[in-house]
Amino acid sequence: MAIINPKIASSTMDVAVRIALCKKKADEPNLTQSDxxxxxxxxxxxxxxxxxxxxxxxxSRELLDKDIGRPCPTMDYRIRIALCKKKAEEPNLTQHDxxxxxxxxxxxxxxxDAKAFEFSNGWLQSFKKRHGIKLFRKxxxxxxxxxxxxxxxxxxxxxxxxxxxxxxxxNMDQTGLFYRMQADSFLATKQLEGRKxxxxxxxxxxxxNGDGSARLPLWVIGKFSSPHCLNNVNLENLGCIxxxxxxxSMTVALFIEWLKWFDSRMHGRNVLLILDTSSTLVPLRDIPxxxxxxxxxxxANTTSKIQPLDVGIIxxxxxxxxxxxxxxxxxxxxxxxxxxxxxxxxxLEGIGMLVEAxxxxxxxxxxxxxxxxxxxxxxxxxxxxxEEMLEDAEVMSELMEQIHQLPYSSPMxxxxxxNYPRESDVAYFPTELExxxxxxxxxxxxxxxxxxxxxxxxxxxxELPELKxxxxxxxxxxxxxxxxxxxxxxxxxxKMIRELIFNVQHRK
Numbered sequence: 001m002a003i004i005n006p007k008i009a010s011s012t013m014d015v016a017v018r019i020a021l022c023k024k025k026a027d028e029p030n031l032t033q034s035d036x037x038x039x040x041x042x043x044x045x046x047x048x049x050x051x052x053x054x055x056x057x058x059x060s061r062e063l064l065d066k067d068i069g070r071p072c073p074t075m076d077y078r079i080r081i082a083l084c085k086k087k088a089e090e091p092n093l094t095q096h097d098x099x100x101x102x103x104x105x106x107x108x109x110x111x112x113d114a115k116a117f118e119f120s121n122g123w124l125q126s127f128k129k130r131h132g133i134k135l136f137r138k139x140x141x142x143x144x145x146x147x148x149x150x151x152x153x154x155x156x157x158x159x160x161x162x163x164x165x166x167x168x169x170x171n172m173d174q175t176g177l178f179y180r181m182q183a184d185s186f187l188a189t190k191q192l193e194g195r196k197x198x199x200x201x202x203x204x205x206x207x208x209n210g211d212g213s214a215r216l217p218l219w220v221i222g223k224f225s226s227p228h229c230l231n232n233v234n235l236e237n238l239g240c241i242x243x244x245x246x247x248x249s250m251t252v253a254l255f256i257e258w259l260k261w262f263d264s265r266m267h268g269r270n271v272l273l274i275l276d277t278s279s280t281l282v283p284l285r286d287i288p289x290x291x292x293x294x295x296x297x298x299x300a301n302t303t304s305k306i307q308p309l310d311v312g313i314i315x316x317x318x319x320x321x322x323x324x325x326x327x328x329x330x331x332x333x334x335x336x337x338x339x340x341x342x343x344x345x346x347x348l349e350g351i352g353m354l355v356e357a358x359x360x361x362x363x364x365x366x367x368x369x370x371x372x373x374x375x376x377x378x379x380x381x382x383x384x385x386x387e388e389m390l391e392d393a394e395v396m397s398e399l400m401e402q403i404h405q406l407p408y409s410s411p412m413x414x415x416x417x418x419n420y421p422r423e424s425d426v427a428y429f430p431t432e433l434e435x436x437x438x439x440x441x442x443x444x445x446x447x448x449x450x451x452x453x454x455x456x457x458x459x460x461x462x463e464l465p466e467l468k469x470x471x472x473x474x475x476x477x478x479x480x481x482x483x484x485x486x487x488x489x490x491x492x493x494x495k496m497i498r499e500l501i502f503n504v505q506h507r508k
Contacts, residue, residue: 013056015063017044020105021053022060033057043082150306153299154375157306160296161377164272166210169371171274172262173309174205174250176423177318179350182329182339183417184408201423202350203249205258206309206317206358209271210377212367216265217241218358219258222347223248229346229461238348239355256288259295266292274376276303276310308370312390313362317354318418319395320361324353326402339407346461363392469504476501 013021017040024039025031031039033053040046040053056063079102086101087093093101161169178200205219218240225244235242241261243254250258262273273293277300287295304310325345332342371377373385396414403411412420480497483490 013040013044013046013048013052017046018056018059019063020044021056022063023105025057025060026064044079149299150302153302154306157296157298157376158378161272162379164270166371166377167213168269168271169210169274169377170207170214170216170262170271171210171308171313171371172205172207172258173276173303173307173314174203175314175318176201177204177321177354178420178423179321179325179347179354180344181417181420181423182408183322183326183403183406183412185410185412186408201248202347204317204354205250206314207262208309208313208367210308210368210371212364212371215358215362215367216262218355219243219254220347220351220354221245221248221250221254224347224459227347227459227461228463229348231463232466233348233464238351239359240351242351252282255282259288259290259293263290263293268292270294272296274298274307276307306374306376308367308374311373312370313367315390315418316362316366316392316395317358319392319399320357321354322417323361323395323399323402324357326399326406328353329406330402333406344460348461348464361395366390366392469507472504473501476504 021036021040025036033050036053037048037050040048082105083098083102087098179202180200202223203221205221207216208214220240220242222242222244223246230242243257245251245254259273269292271293273295275295275297277297284295284297298307328345328349329339329342333339369385369389372380372383373387373390375381399417400414403414403417476497480494480501483493483497
């Protein structure tokens with residue numbers, strides 16, 4: 001596979017750029033050579049030395065006299081980017097204004113009907129696709145599946161997957177999760193209005209294999225790079241990989257990082273990784289070199305039917321998480337806490353419940369059934385899996401009972417609670433200006449996506465107090481006393497607590 005190769009800044013200037021540089025200096029004589037260096041990089045994505053600037057300016061008269069009135073007939077990609085940036089910054093400019101600007105700044109003459117001036121949505125989407133800068137997918141609806149395409153593509157898909165055993169076939173996808181949301185329509189609307197929705201949402205990245213023998217640690221993407229509640233926490237103990245950016249979304253850089261992380265875990269194997277074309281961030285040709293992994297993209301508009309995570313695994317994960325979340329609320333209700341004023345859980349608590357739901361609650365049978373249901377291997381054609389077998393009836397029943405017990409004025413429908421309509425529609429599509437900046441910066445992602453630190457005022461979580469071993473031992477001793485008082489046999493729990501006390505007292 002080809003190693004991803006974003007466009008690298010050029011270190012040379014052609015004649016047209018040298019002329020533009022001289023004109024820039026002539027128009028703005030107060031600009032320093034450092035200013036001109038920055039201008040070259042911003043407009044043309046060219047990095048040169050200061051001596052190159054100096055030598056070019058020394059030949060300014062010669063360059064301007066030699067080429068005066070001779071238009072450059074073509075625009076390279078750097079000038080097209082600059083044109084897009086100009087249009088994005090000043091959307092009211094007409095084509096005539098842009099023609100004049102091109103001639104004045106770059107000494108370029110093009111016709112008014114040139115394709116460079118087509119700023120249609122189609123052009124913009126093609127531009128983003130070419131440069132691999134979409135950041136996330138829109139919510140996928142089952143109704144949008146192209147059934148004709150699906151039937152056409154399935155034989156080709158099976159031909160590829162039949163070469164691998166189920167334990168060597170992995171699927172990864174991403175989903176949004178409003179991890180603080182209660183099952184009350186009124187409270188949810190109040191919670192998730194405006195900018196609050198970003199703070200309340202995280203992106204969860206699950207991955208597992210076809211026979212259910214491997215569930216990789218979740219990746220969780222939040223908004224804050226160092227929320228207060230994680231200040232005294234060793235992130236290696238979270239049970240997941242935590243990353244952050246301002247939109248709490250998967251970016252190109254994170255996607256590449258995840259791929260390399262996955263490949264390193266497959267050391268010595270040859271595995272197939274199934275990905276969703278509409279949610280991946282890098283074209284197949286630009287996937288980095290992987291030693292142990294072959295990447296296979298499912299066709300667009302088919303994944304809600306043939307991607308295992310889509311057909312039921314993510315739903316099961318969310319249902320199990322919501323059940324744990326409701327259990328926490330019910331315990332608070334038992335001690336008289338008003339749920340309308342209860343302290344929202346922080347990201348640390350949310351991650352804890354999410355990891356437990358993924359590792360302990362999502363049943364092995366759900367994983368296996370979802371892979372077979374998709375019929376993406378020939379052997380699955382002989383396995384009869386119904387839609388009812390894609391969800392955990394016990395979890396769903398308990399969720400409905402919990403919602404009934406909670407004192408909500410407008411309880412949600414259970415389907416909306418598991419997959420809130422706005423939850424999966426977590427797309428962040430850059431503006432034209434941001435697209436240009438992304439390509440110009442050549443780092444593969446929008447620069448504004450840098451995650452805020454814990455000093456950000458919107459981080460409402462509290463720092464976890466640093467506990468002394470003696471304090472922890474006292475708390476564990478209370479737990480031991482509790483189990484000693486129970487009528488049932490609690491030897492297993494008591495033994496576990498005593499082991500914990502020993503570990504705390506003798507920790508290194």
